[in-house]
Amino acid sequence: MTDIKAQIKEFRIGQKIRGLRQQKRLTLQELSDLTTLSKPLLSQIENEQVVPPLATLLKIAKGLKVGIHFFFEDESNRQGYVMTKREALPEFETVQRPIINDVSRPYVYHSLAQGMRHKHMEPFLVEFDTCSWDERLFFKHEGDEEFLYIVAGELDLHYNNEVIRLRAGDSIYYDSSQPHGWVAVGEEKAKAVAVLYTKD
Incomplete structure (x- = not known):
């Protein structure tokens, strides 16, 4: 099976x-300044040595x-739809969790609409590790x-001070411009379908 690195x-x-x-005539340092991400991390992502978590991609x-x-x-995809078969999804266990700011991201994700052009929503299947909460897991976009939508297990959403x-x-819809982060709780990992909507 292919893993997320292959994706x-x-x-x-x-x-x-x-x-x-390069098209926008930005140096790595300028992109670093715009994103608050380190120049070495951006270089590793561009060279496909690091799999960026969703917060980093955003x-x-x-x-x-x-x-x-x-x-x-x-x-090149001219179809009006894209379907993802269950057997096409890689095993979560084969995926390494990315480390950002010295903290391992407690989740991995797979796109459920790879290839679809000009979409405004991006759906993912996400698996969350059980771990202790760390303030460095907060992010916003x-x-x-x-x-x-939680498919299995239990999750804590840290949202501002809540x-x-x-x-x-259970399901939740929220404004992701507020600080937020996720960790699975209990004895098993949690799985969820996540949909990100980007306003034009």
């Missing part, structure tokens, strides 16, 4: 970031002034909204 390479996310950055998208869907589009517990079957 990243298939859609040339690193190449797309570099190409768009920061890069904002810095480059594109929607997150830009990274998952296939311009201006102008976006998120919807999460902690919201969600169980399988």
Whole structure:
């Protein structure tokens, strides 16, 4: 089975970031300033040595002034739909959790609409690790909204000063420009379908 690194390479996310950055005549340092991400990290992402978590991709998208869907589009796809078969999804266990700001991200994600062009929503299947909350897991992205439906396990959403517990079957829609972060709680990992909506 292919893993998320193969997905990243298939859609040339690193190449797309570099190409768009160069097209906009931005240096790595300038993109670093726009995104608050380190120059070495951006270089590793562009060279596809690091799999960027969603929060990082969103920061890069904002810095480059594109929607997150830009990274998952296939311009050769002329169909009006894209279907993802269950057996096409990689096993979560094969995926390494990215480390950002010395903190391992407690989740991995798979795009559920890879290749679809010009979309405003980006759906993902996400698996969350059980771990202790760390303030460094907070992130936010201006102008976006998120919807999460819990498929299995339990999650704590840290949202501003609140902690919201969600169980399988629960869902939440929220403004993701506010500081937020997720951790699974209990004995099992949690899975959810997440949909990110990027306003034009």
